[in-house]
Amino acid sequence: MQEILKQSNNPEICKPLVEAVIEKAKEFEEKFGRKPAFMEVCGSHTMSLARTGVKPCLVDHVNLISGPGCPVCVTDQKSIDAMIALAEGENRIICTFGDMMRVPGSTKTLLDSKIAGKDIRVLYAPVEAVRVAEENPDKEVIFLGIGFETTIPILTLMIGEAEKRGIKNFSIWMTTKLVEPVLRYLLDAGEVNLDGFLLPGHVSIVLGEDSYKYLVDEYHISGVITGFQTAELLSGIYKLIDLALKKEAAIVNNHPSVVSKTGNLVIHGWLDKYLTECDEAWRGIGIIPNSGLDLKPEYDQYNAKKRFTVEIGEPRKTKCRCGEVIRGLIKPNECSLFGKACHPMNPIGPCMVSAEGSCAAHYQYMRESF
Amino acid sequence: MCVGVPAKVVKKMEFSAVVDVMGSQTTVGTIFVPELELGDYVIVHAGQAMSIVDETYAKESVEEWRKLVDARNSETV
Ligand code: SF4
Numbered sequence: 001m002q003e004i005l006k007q008s009n010n011p012e013i014c015k016p017l018v019e020a021v022i023e024k025a026k027e028f029e030e031k032f033g034r035k036p037a038f039m040e041v042c043g044s045h046t047m048s049l050a051r052t053g054v055k056p057c058l059v060d061h062v063n064l065i066s067g068p069g070c071p072v073c074v075t076d077q078k079s080i081d082a083m084i085a086l087a088e089g090e091n092r093i094i095c096t097f098g099d100m101m102r103v104p105g106s107t108k109t110l111l112d113s114k115i116a117g118k119d120i121r122v123l124y125a126p127v128e129a130v131r132v133a134e135e136n137p138d139k140e141v142i143f144l145g146i147g148f149e150t151t152i153p154i155l156t157l158m159i160g161e162a163e164k165r166g167i168k169n170f171s172i173w174m175t176t177k178l179v180e181p182v183l184r185y186l187l188d189a190g191e192v193n194l195d196g197f198l199l200p201g202h203v204s205i206v207l208g209e210d211s212y213k214y215l216v217d218e219y220h221i222s223g224v225i226t227g228f229q230t231a232e233l234l235s236g237i238y239k240l241i242d243l244a245l246k247k248e249a250a251i252v253n254n255h256p257s258v259v260s261k262t263g264n265l266v267i268h269g270w271l272d273k274y275l276t277e278c279d280e281a282w283r284g285i286g287i288i289p290n291s292g293l294d295l296k297p298e299y300d301q302y303n304a305k306k307r308f309t310v311e312i313g314e315p316r317k318t319k320c321r322c323g324e325v326i327r328g329l330i331k332p333n334e335c336s337l338f339g340k341a342c343h344p345m346n347p348i349g350p351c352m353v354s355a356e357g358s359c360a361a362h363y364q365y366m367r368e369s370f
Numbered sequence: 371m372c373v374g375v376p377a378k379v380v381k382k383m384e385f386s387a388v389v390d391v392m393g394s395q396t397t398v399g400t401i402f403v404p405e406l407e408l409g410d411y412v413i414v415h416a417g418q419a420m421s422i423v424d425e426t427y428a429k430e431s432v433e434e435w436r437k438l439v440d441a442r443n444s445e446t447v
Contacts, residue, residue: 205420256424
């Protein structure tokens with residue numbers, strides 16, 4: 001396996017793959033008079049494409065557009081403000097992923113609250129939050145449950161663990177997002193012209209190859225499920241151009257070593273047991289019906305939104321254009337604040353904070369190309 | 371932990387396992403992959419093993435890239 005991994009980043013393989021992709025892209029341009037355009041749906045793809053150098057290498061030949069796949073970035077400002085307000089309550093321990101700490105709320109960040117003395121803990125493994133609750137029975141422990149289909153199952157695991165151990169002082173503030181409704185939104189809105197999607201390797205572990213059939217059946221657009229190593233990304237893009245050249249629509253599983261046709265059925269069982277669809281508000285988009293998952297009413301005791309109320313005003317307006325970035329309408333450097341008022345040390349919007357954010361990826365790896 | 375890098379199972383417990391990824395070891399939950407065996411490689415997300423890597427498919431992907439590369443090399447010779 002180590003050898004396989006080595007190969008997936010081996011320059012002897014990756015360099016000719018880059019050339020093969022460029023050649024295919026040129027063929028496309030000759031045929032259609034424009035560059036092929038694909039959206040990477042996943043925030044981890046955005047970062048991997050930039051970090052591995054694939055995106056900078058292909059910048060003149062393939063239009064790779066970042067999509068709505070960074071969970072922190074797509075969370076709307078009201079939700080961010082609500083989570084920060086939640087941390088202000090007395091006798092609470094807030095547990096969260098690290099990405100959330102520096103996301104600007106309308107008045108402050110979670111990091112500001114932590115510095116001011118609030119008990120806010122960053123966890124790599126969220127299930128640890130249940131242990132924190134067990135060790136602090138006199139406090140309410142609330143986990144900020146943001147994420148897509150890869151992370152959502154882990155939230156259900158936490159509920160299962162809290163149930164099993166009879167823990168009553170634990171709850172999750174659910175603001176989860178689903179891939180299919182937002183892809184449908186983007187395709188229905190027709191604001192961005194795409195020749196296909198680079199589909200997320202991780203989310204697809206849960207969803208499975210067959211779950212993307214609607215792209216072909218209803219929208220006649222291709223999707224290639226792809227991993228995160230250099231050769232995987234390149235071969236995924238190669239296959240997308242090949243399909244677009246042939247004007248064919250198909251779902252291709254370019255990551256079959258970990259993604260099955262049906263997805264992980266054990267995980268499906270956990271999701272079905274605890275969760276039900278709900279409307280969710282997306283940054284720059286608004287409410288998309290049934291675009292998230294919430295706890296079923298029988299698990300209300302673990303639902304922080306049912307147990308705690310927070311008061312927030314209208315979000316502060318800024319010139320941040322994250323809403324357009326995540327819809328693929330502008331590139332990060334088209335925002336007037338990019339690299340000036342907004343940079344990783346002073347992020348104005350979530351896309352500059354998150355490890356999966358387009359603006360952060362662009363700032364770290366792509367700046368020399370503009 | 372690096373995105374998408376498989377971790378090797380070096381010790382298996384009931385609902386968790388010790389995995390090694392590029393030399394560093396950590397404990398991950400394994401409840402989503404009950405068929406897991408010692409020596410398997412897994413994809414880990416937020417402390418949980420989400421999928422077992424099928425080495426046969428992984429090898430096939432490498433062969434596919436090599437074929438593409440070889441085809442190019444023979445074209446340019
Ligand atoms: S550069 Fe900063 S302000 Fe502009 S869209 Fe990105 S995060 Fe928002």
